[in-house]
Amino acid sequence: MFQEIKQYLADSDLLLNAVGEGIYGFDLDGNAVFINPAAERMTGWNNSEMLGHNIHQYHHHSHADGSDYPAHECKIYGTLKDGVSREVSGEVFWRKDGSSFPVEYTTTAVYRDGNIIGAVAVFRDVTRQKAAEKALHDALSEVKTLSKQLQTENTYLINELQQQWSGQGLVGSSVQFEKMLMQLELVAQTQSTVLILGENGTGKELVARNIHQLSPRSNTPLIKVNCAAFADNLLESELFGHERGAFTGAIERRKGRFEIANNGTLFLDEIGELSMSAQGKLLQVLQEQEFERVGGNKTIKVDIRVIAATNRDLQGMVDEGTYRMDLFYRLNVFPIHIPPLRERIEDIEPLCQVILTKLNAKLGKSIRGIKQKSLTKLKQYHWPGNIRELQNVLEHEAILTTSDVMEVKHALFDAKVKNNQAVSSMADAERNHIERVLNHCQWRIGGKTGAAAILELPESTLRSKMKKLAIVRPLS
Structure with a gap:
C-alpha cells in the first residue's frame, strides 16, 4: 500500500x-x-x-x-x-x-x-493574510471609533442650537404669521438661500432652525455664525479655519464653520454687521463653494445650504454704499419677513401658553394660565422687544407667582396715560440708556473707552440702534 x-x-x-x-x-x-x-x-x-x-x-x-x-x-x-x-x-x-x-x-x-x-x-x-485581516479589522475599528466621535460632534453641533431655550415657538394663527409659515414650508424643501428679515426678538434663529429641520438636510449639522461677534481679523479664521502657525496663537490646525457645516446648513446671523472686507470674502465662498484655510494653500470644496438673518435694512445699506450689492443679491434669493409681535397681537395668547409650559418645566411651577385682565394688558402693549421681551416679562412674573394663575404686574405696565397708551417702553428705556452712555463718552462711539465698548456692542450694532431709535448728537 x-x-x-x-x-x-x-x-x-x-x-x-x-x-x-x-x-x-x-x-x-x-x-x-x-x-x-x-x-x-x-x-x-x-x-x-x-x-x-x-x-x-x-x-x-x-x-x-x-x-x-x-x-x-x-x-x-x-x-x-x-x-x-x-x-x-x-x-x-x-x-x-x-x-x-x-x-x-x-x-x-x-x-x-x-x-x-x-x-x-x-x-x-496564511500569516500575511491574517495580518492583513487584523490590520483591516483594526482600521475598521478605528473608523468606527472616529465615526462615533464624528457623530457625537455632529450631534453636539446640531443640538447646540436646539438646546437653547426657545419658549416662543413657531406659534400663531394671524394672517401675517400663517403667510410666513407657508413660505417657510415651501422654501425648506429646496436648496435655495434664504434671507430672514425681522426685528430683534422676533425669532429669526427659530425660523432658521425650522427651515433646516424641514429640509432634506435635517440629519446633518446646522451651524450658526454670529457675524457681529467676531472682529474682522478673527472672522476669517472662524469661518474658514486656519492651519497651525498661520498666526500668533494658532498652535494647531482648526476647521472653520464652513468646513464643519459641509453637507449641512450654515446659519449666518447678523449678516448686516459684516465689514466691506468680510463681505467680499464671504461672497467669493458663497459663489464658488470653496475656500482655503487661513495660512493654507489647499482648496476645500463644500456643499452648504445658506440661511442668513438680519434686523438691518440691507437694501438701504446698499443704497448708502455700506453693503455690497452683489452679496445682497446672492443672499436675497428668498426673503422671509417675520412680522413683529405688535402686528400680530392675536397671537399673544397662544404664545403665552407655550411660554408658560416651558417656564413650568424650567422653574418647577404649575401655572395654568394668565388672568384675563393681564392678557388684555399684554395685548395693549406694543412690544418693541417682540417675543423675546414677552418671554422675559413672563419669566419675571412666573418667578414671583405663587398661584396657578398668573397676574402680570410688571413695571412696564405701571405708567399709563389716556387711552391706555404706555408712556414708558423698552425702546424709551433703551434710548435713554444709550444717550446717557454717549453723553458720558462725549459721543465717542469707537475705541476702548467709547460707548460701544461700555455697552458691550459692536460699533456697527450701536450705530444701527442709534439710527433705529432716532438718536442724534445734539448741536453744541
Whole structure:
C-alpha cells in the first residue's frame, strides 16, 4: 500500500515539487509517504525526519492556544476514514523550532479501484493574510471609533442650537404669521438661500432652525455664525479655519464653520454687521463653494445650504454704499419677513401658553394660565422687544407667582396715560440708556473707552440702534 501511494504521487513529482503550497501524502495509517519542498520550507521538518512517521505528532499536535489536539479529531485523519474532502481554516501547524503559523488546508482522499488508499493534504501559510485581516479589522475599528466621535460632534453641533431655550415657538394663527409659515414650508424643501428679515426678538434663529429641520438636510449639522461677534481679523479664521502657525496663537490646525457645516446648513446671523472686507470674502465662498484655510494653500470644496438673518435694512445699506450689492443679491434669493409681535397681537395668547409650559418645566411651577385682565394688558402693549421681551416679562412674573394663575404686574405696565397708551417702553428705556452712555463718552462711539465698548456692542450694532431709535448728537 505504501509503495502504491508513493508511486501515485511520484507520477506527478515535477508538478508537486514546483507548487508553492505545502503537500503531504498519507497512507491509511496516517504516516507520511510524500512531502514536497514547500512543506519542508514552511515547517522546517525534512523528508528524512518525517517519511514513514505519523505527521500529526510533529506539526499538528496542539491548537493555537497550546491546548492538546488529539489525533482522532484531526480533519486530515477524518478524510482517511470517511473519504470526505474537507476545507479547513483557523488552525495552526507547528514548526520544528517550536513556533506555529496559521494555515488553511484541504484534505482529499486518494482512491484506487474504488478503494481509499490514502489522502493528500494541501496547505498554505496564511500569516500575511491574517495580518492583513487584523490590520483591516483594526482600521475598521478605528473608523468606527472616529465615526462615533464624528457623530457625537455632529450631534453636539446640531443640538447646540436646539438646546437653547426657545419658549416662543413657531406659534400663531394671524394672517401675517400663517403667510410666513407657508413660505417657510415651501422654501425648506429646496436648496435655495434664504434671507430672514425681522426685528430683534422676533425669532429669526427659530425660523432658521425650522427651515433646516424641514429640509432634506435635517440629519446633518446646522451651524450658526454670529457675524457681529467676531472682529474682522478673527472672522476669517472662524469661518474658514486656519492651519497651525498661520498666526500668533494658532498652535494647531482648526476647521472653520464652513468646513464643519459641509453637507449641512450654515446659519449666518447678523449678516448686516459684516465689514466691506468680510463681505467680499464671504461672497467669493458663497459663489464658488470653496475656500482655503487661513495660512493654507489647499482648496476645500463644500456643499452648504445658506440661511442668513438680519434686523438691518440691507437694501438701504446698499443704497448708502455700506453693503455690497452683489452679496445682497446672492443672499436675497428668498426673503422671509417675520412680522413683529405688535402686528400680530392675536397671537399673544397662544404664545403665552407655550411660554408658560416651558417656564413650568424650567422653574418647577404649575401655572395654568394668565388672568384675563393681564392678557388684555399684554395685548395693549406694543412690544418693541417682540417675543423675546414677552418671554422675559413672563419669566419675571412666573418667578414671583405663587398661584396657578398668573397676574402680570410688571413695571412696564405701571405708567399709563389716556387711552391706555404706555408712556414708558423698552425702546424709551433703551434710548435713554444709550444717550446717557454717549453723553458720558462725549459721543465717542469707537475705541476702548467709547460707548460701544461700555455697552458691550459692536460699533456697527450701536450705530444701527442709534439710527433705529432716532438718536442724534445734539448741536453744541
